[in-house]
Amino acid sequence: MTPPPQGASTDRRTLLRLLGLGAAATAGGAALTGCSKEAGSSGSATRSDAIRAVLPAHRPADLLKPDIPGEGPIPDGYLGYPRQLVDAVTEQPGRGGGTIRSMSPWWGPTPPTLGNNSYLAAVNAKLGVDVSPSLQDGTTYADKLNAMLGARDVPDLLSVPNWEVDKVARFSDAVRALFEDLTDHLRGDAAAKYPYLAALPTGAWEYSVWGGRLAAVPFPTDGPFAWALFQRRDLVVKAGLAAPTSPAELHELGRELTDPAKGVWAFGSVFDMVQQFYGCQQTWRRKPGGGLEHKFENPAYRAALEFTAKLFADGLVHPDTVASKGADEKQLFKAGKIIMFQDGLGAWQGVQGEQSKVLPSFDMQPVPVFGASGGPAVIWGSEKPIFFTFLRKGLGADRVDELLRVLNWCAAPFGSREFELREYGVEGKHFTRAADGSPLPTDLGRKELGAQYTHIGGRVPVKVRSGDTPNFVRDYLDYYRKNIGLMEKDLFAGIKLELPANWSKLLQPTEDKIRDILRGRRPIGDLDGVAKEFLASGGEEGRAFFEKALADNGR
């Protein structure tokens, strides 16, 4: 037998002592963490007149006349690639400053870095200054941001997706402490010095104001709708079925198309679109008697929930969607295993282009929007920019000017040589031309490009016809034109909201409960309980916050 260890052993008494101290330290740590998240958690709203005062004066850049002019938030459409490109920027942006470090999100395999990447070399030669981009995984971007901002370690240019802003504790404090105030550089006519930044939509600039100061350059959205319900029109037509115009028809269509023996189900995720068909608001709407009403309080929400739960209960939803949140619905849709699912309109051109090469008859189309409950549908959307680009604080006016000139180059619009170089690289190397003149990426192009300059510079959004998606631009813009009138008016447009921490924390758990109701794991009747709990544990606080934001702005 081995003798019991002596000396360095941790006997019971030592262990208890250790645990006691450890517990105290843990409690202390928790208290400290608590402190750090406390501040700023009640949210804030910047008045809309304060925002208007700092915006750049809008000057459209009419480089190339669009075939289908956009209206309001709808982007311009081009039915062909221009034969003649123009030089949009005549003076090199670089002013002899050192290498510019940038960081932006990317969702895919990362391209080679500066020094090993001929695309970066080509663009940097044009810029007259080296930009060294770091592409970080878009799915873990908030983790990285939290650490970097907390440690005050930021690159010269930092691109932040709008949805990450809410995930970063005390983001507005970080903006004040770490990023350059751009107001004096871009307010009003000062922006004329950077013509392509001045050409970005004012709706996008409005969101770039923090604490009454212009803090970032926006990357405008290329279509404000949040979702569309996509269908495999080729398969629906083949089955001899017509587009649904009512919930009953949609259900019937689902029944006709579902064939588990063949592994085919009619639906993937559809709940957000069903809510819109039923005329339910995205979050808040005005009550007739004043004040705000949450969608849980709207009978349309309950009707949409009941309808969607019935789709699940009747076995019309693909088992992968029933089982998990992360079902690869795009893959199932491409394979014809689901016939309808909801996705952002941004997914449309990519899927259609890719799949029509494999299956020429492949036809992805949005289901025409219909009102489900007598009244019209309500389409959710917003002009919120996709990204914000911040400039590191304390670089000095000359360097800020140089960086803005670089961003101005990166914002050069469609029809310019700068646009082509930025989006496709060098002709013959990163892309070749199709018969209609549009660029087709080469293998090197796919490997070396990762939106390194696109995601830091805003650009006026456009939709351009490509060889593999000949009908896309018309279809896309038609869908927008038909439905833009149904788009829900953003009650808070032009007001910069920083949501209370309690509100943000509440959303996910509530969403999970609703998922359970949809899947039949909880009865429909539980909705009342879920709604009550939601309002009691932060929902009412949220209502007060949003109502105050409206009242402060005289709305």
Added chain:
Amino acid sequence: MTTQLSDPVPATAGGRPPRRRRDRRPPWEEPPTPLGVFGKGVVLTLLVAAVLVPLWAVLVTSLASRETIDAAGGMVLVPREVDPSAYVTIFNGGQITRAVWVSTVVTVVGTTVSLVLTVLAAYGLSRPGSVGHRGLLFFFLLTFLVFPGLVPSYLVVTGLGLKDSLWSLILPSAISVFNLVVVRAFFMGVPGELLDSARIDGAGELRILTRIVLPLSKAVVAVVGLFYAVGYWNAYFNSVLYLDDNDKFPIQRVLQSYILAGQSPSVSGAAVSLPGVTAYPPTLAVKMAVVVVTVVPAVLVYPFVQRHFTKGVITGAVKG
């Protein structure tokens, strides 16, 4: 009476030793019922299938053509052909090769550094009367309970100038206290008399460690080495925090970028359309080929260490 007590194995002619019982079941246990054997067989088959079927699906999908994947609507279970194009794609790109190289370097260097540090620390802490061991052990154990936090860790790593260096993937996780406790417990099981006799023969502490303690502790060192190696190979989050240079990304980071490529981020009730982002996502076969590349080293190494596994872990665990 005598017949009942006699040896159940009949003596064989020619003095051959008695045949060994095949099932090694103790004589007082009843033989298994057919139903019991069948039940066990079913349960074990299901368990094995739960592990092997996903691996099989990954392997088959990585070798499937695009048409087969489309026909299956995703993961493929029944192979129809062997199409190596996914592997050609990933090894032509350069990124995977580089990432495998980075991960190999980090795993080899990291495991060496970790083992040296863990063994030295564990030996010191396992010897009675070594200087300051109570305080040191306390600090080690404290890290079980208190995590330093994201921002302080980040500040330390950047303050030491490790950002964008591969050392940032090694040093912050160089010592796992769990492994340290396991090794220390194992070392404490080495009989004190052995060490005393070495001391009488004039051996110093380093000689005792390398000539006596380590040779007796091969099992635990092998197991802890495996833990470290697998940990380094699978490590992901430190590279998210500390590496900006895309050329230094380890394989898990690259794997993640392949797997999630082309999925639109969805933000509280709204899909985000990302212009240009979803244009060229890698195919499912390519994604699965990357998974295979990341899994293969672990599958290759494990059988060689497996024989030490039970001994190393159990001894460490029960002597704690």
